[in-house]
Structure formats: C-alpha cells, structure tokens
Amino acid sequence: MLDIDSRLDTRLQSFYEHIEGQSPPRSATSFEAPVGHRRRRTLNVIAAVAGVAVVAAGVGVFGAELAGHHGAKPPAPAGRPPDTFRLLPPASQITAGLPSVTHMVIHLTRGAGSALLPTFTPEGILFIVFSCSGSGAINVHSTNNLVGSSVPGCSGTGVVYGSTVPLNYTPAIHGKPLSLEITAGPSVTWEVAVADSGPVPPLPSLGATTRPAGAHVVVPMTYGVGTSSLETLFPTGPYYVQYACTGTGAVDISASDGSTNWVTQNCANGAIRTQVAAKPTSSGPINLTVEAAPRTLWEAVIYELPSPKS
C-alpha cells in the first residue's frame, strides 16, 4: 500500500486522469506490419512467415466462425494479414467511463456484424457503451425498439460511444426484461458493455419541479460521465445552470467566454447545485464544459427566467 497523503493523492489522480483523457493519435493505435528494413533477414523472414501464418489462421478461424453464424463467406481473405489493423479501445477504456456506482448487466462483449445480446432487466439508470471499427454504420437498440443508439460511420479510432437511459425514461423500460440487439454489416467489429445503476438512483433528481415557475430551458437535461460539453447556448440574459453529481470526484463547470467557473468539490453524497451566470457581455454563443473525474456521474440543465416586468 502506498504511503501517500490525500492532497497528493487527489492531485496525482487528477493528473493521471488528464493524461488518460487525451486521445491518442490514430497512428499510435494502429500497426502496419513491417515489409522491409530487416536486419537479420533470414530470421525475420521466418518470423514474418510465422506471423503471417498466425494472423491468416486467425482471420480464417474468424471468417469460418462468421460463416457458421451467417451462412455467408468470411469477411476477409485468409491469404495475408491486413495492412493496417484498425483498433477498438481495450476493455479498460470501454468501461472506464462508467460510474463506480453501477454494476454490469452485460459484460464486455465483442463481436462482428449483427448480434443479439443477453436479456436483462433494467433497474436503474442504464449506461450503454460501445465502440466499433470497420466500414459502415452500427445500431445498438432494444428488440422492442424503445431505446437505441446508432453511429453512422465506425471510425475505428478508438472512440467510445455511450448513451444513457434515465430512470424516468418514457416509455418505461424498467422492471421488464430488455434485449439489446446490434445491427451492423458483417465487416463491422464492435465491443459493447451495459451497466445499471441499480434500483436506487445515484443522482439527485433534477426534475422540472426543482426549477422556478416560468423557467425556460435553453439547454435540455444532459447526462454525462467524466468530462463533456453541453449544447451551445445563446443567452439573452442571465442564465441558470442546475446540476447534480455523484461519484468520487469534483465537478468543474466553465464557460467558453471565461465568465463562469463553478466547482463542486465533493459529489460523494449526491450534490445538487444551481448557479447563475451574469448576462454575457457579448451576444455570441457560449459553450459550457463540465469537467469531472471519469467515474463521476452528473446531469445538468440550463434555463433562463423571464425578465421582471417593469
């Protein structure tokens, strides 16, 4: 166990979270098999042949597996390895953004093409995270089409997509078995995981009743885990940011024009805050960024109040 004081512990954690939040360049997460510049030519040729054989065998097995499922031809020829391997994020990246208060209802699952995931019963806030690689779209949706999320083009750059189904989602899906289905072309590989917050909502409710009468919502309720941006707003006067958070870290909300910066140091017990920003000096758009630890869950809504009648 490391002997480390809490202040340094917090700062180090924040520092590493910042590093881990940086997206690697595509060239860092892909690998092109070498074709030249061999120093020990004979040995390397043997190694390359072995490597090619291993990859070809892998591709062959994978293709055969797919053919068994789909009754179609394998997606890639088994004669040579692909020139560039397109990557999915590793498991730790896919699930790293999930709040610590959740439990997995579908553990990390990897596949290609269309698939049916195991049925589960949602109890709380549902977090669906997935990543895909290959050419084409992917659609992750329930078989009853009540919830779903789609990506028009899989980049293969390690982007993790996520969607959240809140407790008050309508039509109601909670307490009833739910089956998720993935629809994608056979060349699209994917990873998916689903987590559930459990029956007790980990976030304080930011329902409409918590806002003053006449409040005009300018940025709808947004859920997030870790650092993310809210929708752009064009404030016409003072605007109010109402947010709740839960998790192990702090939440820091800042505006692109530098006019606001609010920090809630401790979200552990589920904090609710409402902050008001002064009327902006310029009429331009404002973007609000919510910075939070990867395992801190938050929701935020921005509203304006009608001007007082003179």
Add this chain to the structure above:
Amino acid sequence: MIAAVSAISPSGALPDRAFEAVAVPDARRLYTLALSILRDEGEAEDAVQETLLKAWRSWDSVSGMEKPAAWLTRVCVNHCISRRRTLRSRGWPPLTLYEDATSATLGRPGVDTIDMERAYRRLSLKQRAAITLNYRHGYSVDECAAFMGCRPGTVRTHVARGLATLRKELGDA
C-alpha cells in the same frame, strides 16, 4: 440473421490469440502508459510502435504465453525507461506547448494539473514508471519489478523518492 455472441472472459484472455486480436488492441493502453512515463506524445507513439513491432517479430513465442499483455507492458516500460539519453539530447518538450492547451475548451487542465506536470517532469523516467505502474495501474511491487527489470526494493525506492520529489516540488513537504 442474428447470432448470439459470447462475452470475453473476465481475465481478458481471448480465445483467438492471433496478433490482431491480442497485441494490437492493447495499443491504447500502452500509449497511455508510455505517455504517463515519457510525457511526450511523439515518444509515446514511438514506444507503442516499437513494442508492437517487437511483438510482431516475436509473435511465435509471445502468442504462446499465458499473459501476452504482461509481456507487452514489460517491453513498453523498458523502452520508455531506456529513452532517457535520447530525450535529454533533444531537450524536454517545452512546457509552453502544454500551457497553450489550457485555452482549449475540452480536456482543459486546471492549475493543479499544470503544477503537477511541472513537478512530475522533475522525476526520473524510472520513478515515473514505478509510480505509474504501482500507484495508477495498481500493480504490486513485485509485478512492477518484473516489468522494469529490477528488484522490488529498487521499485520501492523509486516510488518513495518520486513521491518525495513531488511533495517537495508542490510545496507539500
């Protein structure tokens, strides 16, 4: 037609041990690890590519290992901590570049992070590796020693001295 799929085992072991399925998906994890140690994106990228290249060339033996990910980690860490001479000859990446990034909307580091960055750069690469592996990634001292190619006592020393330097640089000592 829809096919049922099976989950990856909790240990992370994949049934298909081909290079594409085992080594390459680890690239992002390796990149983060290398970036934590080197604090230079280009050098981190090089470290990952060198690691994957070594894995590719040694795939015959690596593919038969029980934990290829551990082998990849060891190669990557060793590559990082042997980069001292190259980095010193090129000079550390200028901090101003990092500070410029504070104007970006996303991923903006706070003042604390910048202070920590300055302090962290005072650490040796071995101290960074030891703290990153032990503190951040949760590897035991023995595992860190295996990754770094040194004795467990040396890892403890690197961690203790690294943390002491951080406290001093941050004014917490």
